[in-house]
Amino acid sequence: MTPPLRVLVVGAGVGGLALAQALVAAGGVDVRIAERNPDAAVWLDGYRLNINPDGSRALHRCLPTPLWEAFVATSATPPGGISFRTEQLRELFTLTREDMTGGSPDPADGQYGVSRRVLRTLLLTGLEDHVQFGAEFERYTVAADGTITAHFADGSPLEADVLVGADGANSRVRAQYLPDAERVPADAGGIAAQVPLTEETRGWLPAVLCDGMTLVMPKSGPASMFTSAFPGRDALMSAIAAGVGLAGRGLDEDGLLDDTDDYVLWSVITDHRVLPDGAVDGPGLQALALDMVRGWDPALRRLITESDPGSVRVMRFRHSRLVEPWISTTATVLGDAVHNMPPVGGLGANSALRDAAALADQIVAVRDGAPLVPAIAAYEAQMRDWGYRAIRESVENARRATTAGPLARRMGRAYFRARGLGRHLPRRGARSRTPAAPVTARTTV
Numbered sequence: 420m421t422p423p424l425r426v427l428v429v430g431a432g433v434g435g436l437a438l439a440q441a442l443v444a445a446g447g448v449d450v451r452i453a454e455r456n457p458d459a460a461v462w463l464d465g466y467r468l469n470i471n472p473d474g475s476r477a478l479h480r481c482l483p484t485p486l487w488e489a490f491v492a493t494s495a496t497p498p499g500g501i502s503f504r505t506e507q508l509r510e511l512f513t514l515t516r517e518d519m520t521g522g523s524p525d526p527a528d529g530q531y532g533v534s535r536r537v538l539r540t541l542l543l544t545g546l547e548d549h550v551q552f553g554a555e556f557e558r559y560t561v562a563a564d565g566t567i568t569a570h571f572a573d574g575s576p577l578e579a580d581v582l583v584g585a586d587g588a589n590s591r592v593r594a595q596y597l598p599d600a601e602r603v604p605a606d607a608g609g610i611a612a613q614v615p616l617t618e619e620t621r622g623w624l625p626a627v628l629c630d631g632m633t634l635v636m637p638k639s640g641p642a643s644m645f646t647s648a649f650p651g652r653d654a655l656m657s658a659i660a661a662g663v664g665l666a667g668r669g670l671d672e673d674g675l676l677d678d679t680d681d682y683v684l685w686s687v688i689t690d691h692r693v694l695p696d697g698a699v700d701g702p703g704l705q706a707l708a709l710d711m712v713r714g715w716d717p718a719l720r721r722l723i724t725e726s727d728p729g730s731v732r733v734m735r736f737r738h739s740r741l742v743e744p745w746i747s748t749t750a751t752v753l754g755d756a757v758h759n760m761p762p763v764g765g766l767g768a769n770s771a772l773r774d775a776a777a778l779a780d781q782i783v784a785v786r787d788g789a790p791l792v793p794a795i796a797a798y799e800a801q802m803r804d805w806g807y808r809a810i811r812e813s814v815e816n817a818r819r820a821t822t823a824g825p826l827a828r829r830m831g832r833a834y835f836r837a838r839g840l841g842r843h844l845p846r847r848g849a850r851s852r853t854p855a856a857p858v859t860a861r862t863t864v
């Protein structure tokens with residue numbers, strides 16, 4: 420009997436774990452995941468993830484049914500869509516949830532807010548025997564027959580037929596495999612924090628800031644503001660109360676509840692040159708953000724002042740350099756490792772999930788007899804298509820967010836129309852314009 424295909428995934432993040440879930444469910448593949456963090460309790464910090472219909476369909480493809488159902492049940496899906504507003508919170512236009520999901524009743528086509536911790540806990544469930552924590556990948560070598568040997572910081576080598584670099588934005592696999600696809604700075608960055616969503620804050624927050632996402636596009640000035648309500652704890656408690664049976668699906672209900680809050684996150688996106696170089700503490704960053712939104716609606720300013728100073732952080736955006744198609748090998752990459760992008764538009768994890776689903780399909784075909792390297796080449800062509808498109812969109816989104824004003828707003832509206840979103844957008848006299856020229860290959864914007 421032929422031994423099973425050995426797939427080594429470096430990185431137990433969103434994309435790596437989704438791939439592993441799909442391969443383990445498919446069977447007939449020896450899946451190992453090497454994660455440098457010492458244990459499952461050490462997770463990347465971060466805000467909630469917005470999973471769009473592309474990411475949702477990919478997650479549906481990768482997760483076994485009980486975990487998919489737990490994902491849907493525990494996701495926080497505020498009723499509002501995304502509302503585009505002036506700095507005085509006057510509505511410019513709104514994409515409803517229906518606009519965002521195309522009105523599909525299928526949960527797989529849905530739009531969800533999910534806590535990173537909940538998502539990664541779900542993604543790890545059932546993979547305990549496949550993940551090795553404390554395994555810091557350093558480099559790999561390839562034998563003449565394509566067999567890979569991965570080398571780790573503790574000196575132990577591991578052999579595999581396929582190596583998947585799912586090791587995030589500073590990927591070592593990518594650095595060796597595609598050295599030209601390095602990350603470069605973007606022109607924008609931001610200051611972000613969160614405010615607890617409680618009875619008290621709901622008392623002074625306008626409903627639109629409690630019920631969905633808002634993009635504030637001022638008449639002038641080089642800053643925009645994004646807000647997103649995340650009733651994550653509320654969603655978990657509802658799932659538990661409805662008897663979804665999370666514990667029966669390997670999830671620790673109390674542990675998840677302890678780690679999940681309801682909050683509104685905000686970020687002020689601006690030109691990177693305005694952001695501080697050195698260490699500035701939380702109150703200092705809040706003061707800087709307040710300065711950028713001088714004269715804006717009091718509720719938007721209060722979001723900044725009422726934030727927990729410990730939650731305030733500076734984000735300096737970077738993005739992967741777009742490179743020409745390369746010659747595929749038995750090593751490959753997915754997610755942020757190859758298409759890292761500014762988090763303006765929430766496309767990074769969604770693209771990583773699409774990669775995972777597409778690569779899983781190709782690896783299953785190899786299990787069933789298809790040749791390996793052409794299968795990886797087919798995956799990489801698909802991944803470049805949506806991954807590079809997502810980089811272009813995110814860089815454009817970031818640029819648009821720092822060039823406020825009527826023109827930028829009109830371009831924003833035209834952009835969403837061009838994407839087939841917001842079919843019901845009011846025209847408000849704006850002529851449809853072609854969106855700004857996309858970032859071209861090898862651009863280092």
Ligand SMILES: Cc1cc2nc3c(=O)[nH]c(=O)nc-3n(C[C@H](O)[C@H](O)[C@H](O)COP(=O)(O)OP(=O)(O)OC[C@H]3O[C@@H](n4cnc5c(N)ncnc54)[C@H](O)[C@@H]3O)c2cc1C
Nearest residue numbers: 430432433434455469556586587754755765766767768769
């Ligand atoms: C503020 C912010 C908000 C965002 N919001 C959204 C959103 O709403 N929607 C969305 O789609 N995206 C969002 N993103 C982007 C999203 O977080 C990333 O695109 C996504 O996490 C990438 O997944 P990944 O699997 O490629 O990498 P990661 O999830 O980063 O996982 C990489 C893993 O590899 C491990 N690793 C790294 N190096 C090594 C090594 N040498 N050896 C072994 N293991 C290693 C890491 O420890 C980590 O566990 C946001 C990003 C930010 C910064």
